[in-house]
Amino acid sequence: MTSPKISIVTISYNQGSFLKECLSSVASQNFVNYEHIVVDDGSTDDSREIILDFKDKVIPFFKENSGPADSLNAGFKIARGEIFGYINSDDYLLQNTLHDVDALFNATNDFDVIYGNGYIVDSNSHYTKKMISKIFSMEDYFYGRSKICQQATFFKKKAYFDVGGFNIENRSSWDFELFADMFVNNFSFKKVDTYLGAFRIYPGTLTGSKDKTISKINFSTSKFNLLTC
Numbered sequence: 001m002t003s004p005k006i007s008i009v010t011i012s013y014n015q016g017s018f019l020k021e022c023l024s025s026v027a028s029q030n031f032v033n034y035e036h037i038v039v040d041d042g043s044t045d046d047s048r049e050i051i052l053d054f055k056d057k058v059i060p061f062f063k064e065n066s067g068p069a070d071s072l073n074a075g076f077k078i079a080r081g082e083i084f085g086y087i088n089s090d091d092y093l094l095q096n097t098l099h100d101v102d103a104l105f106n107a108t109n110d111f112d113v114i115y116g117n118g119y120i121v122d123s124n125s126h127y128t129k130k131m132i133s134k135i136f137s138m139e140d141y142f143y144g145r146s147k148i149c150q151q152a153t154f155f156k157k158k159a160y161f162d163v164g165g166f167n168i169e170n171r172s173s174w175d176f177e178l179f180a181d182m183f184v185n186n187f188s189f190k191k192v193d194t195y196l197g198a199f200r201i202y203p204g205t206l207t208g209s210k211d212k213t214i215s216k217i218n219f220s221t222s223k224f225n226l227l228t229c
Contacts (some may be wrong), residue, residue, distance in 0.1 A: 003033050003102045006154070007081030010058075010089055011071040012040040016047040016092040018200065021125065023050070025092035025198075027057040037075040038044060038089075041065060047089070069166035069174040076160060087155040090200045093151070094119075097196045099152050104192055111190035112159040113182055118149035123202035131199060135191050141180050150175050151197025159187040196205045 008026055012019060026036045036058045038051050042065040051060050061075060072086055083105060087093060104114050118131040133148045139147045155173075163181040166174045183189065 003031075004082035004105070005080060005086065006031070006034040006083045006098055006101060007076070007079035007157075008034060008036045008093075008098075009072055009075035009079065009084070009086040010036065010038045011068050011075070011086070012038055012043060012047050012051065012089040013068075014043045014045045014047060015089040016043070016045040018123075019047050019050045020053075022087060022089050022092045023054045023058060023140050024092075026098075027054065028088075028095070029093065029098040030096060031102060033102075034098055035059060035079065035081060037061060037079060039063065039071040039075040041067070041071045067168060067171065069170060070168045072164045072174070073168065076165060079157070082157050083154055084157055084160055087197060090202075091151050092198050092200075094196055094198060096170055100194050100195065100196060104190075104194065105154070108190050110188060112187035113153065113155040113179070113189045114192060115148050115153040115189070116150045116192045116194040116196045118197040118199050121198050121200050123200065125198075125200075128201070129161065130195075133191060136179060136183060136189050138180065138183060141183075146179075147177060148176070149197060149199065151199050152195070153179075155182065155187075159185075162187075 010022060021196050022213045038058045039061040040048055040051060041063055048062060051058060060149055063071065063074060065198050067213055076084060083101065093224065117133055120131050122128055131149045134146065134147060136146060167177050
């Protein structure tokens with residue numbers, strides 16, 4: 001059986017000190033049928049030079065200051081894979097992640113979204129604690145109790161495009177809104193116990209922020225306090 005191509009999108013903005021580790025974590029995977037699209041949104045540090053150093057391993061996409069959700073949409077718009085995933089430029093994939101993701105989708109083909117666990121690391125890539133994802137539910141989403149490791153989340157291309165991708169008006173929890181949109185549109189979710197990604201927390205990290213934007217889903221007038229890994 002031929003494995004479906006996996007498309008990874010990384011959004012980059014002035015995080016050159018972490019970017020090489022992120023790109024290397026994808027380039028060193030023991031899985032060949034993937035592509036890595038790196039969307040830089042106007043970095044003024046050395047991020048673009050680092051991306052070009054990986055030009056044989058990544059697909060560079062340079063744009064200017066339109067925000068993370070729009071950058072993710074731009075990356076996935078040109079993606080050729082059937083399975084999508086994304087990591088920020090200060091995070092990274094664990095060893096064997098893409099091999100494990102391929103095996104999980106092959107074993108559980110009835111699911112559209114598969115998400116696992118991850119590790120939280122500091123600015124020096126030192127392990128601090130585990131990030132255990134919870135089973136996704138709209139009740140938890142509504143009350144701000146959702147917890148999914150974004151770096152350990154992968155979904156089918158059809159699910160992403162059918163819900164219209166990321167809401168570019170959402171500046172803080174665009175990822176959880178995407179998951180909620182998929183859920184209410186009857187795409188199937190599968191929580192697995194596999195560890196797939198590393199999430200870096202350091203001063204200035206955006207996490208657990210309150211979403212004050214308008215959501216596309218039915219709970220559009222609510223505000224959510226959402227945590228992603």
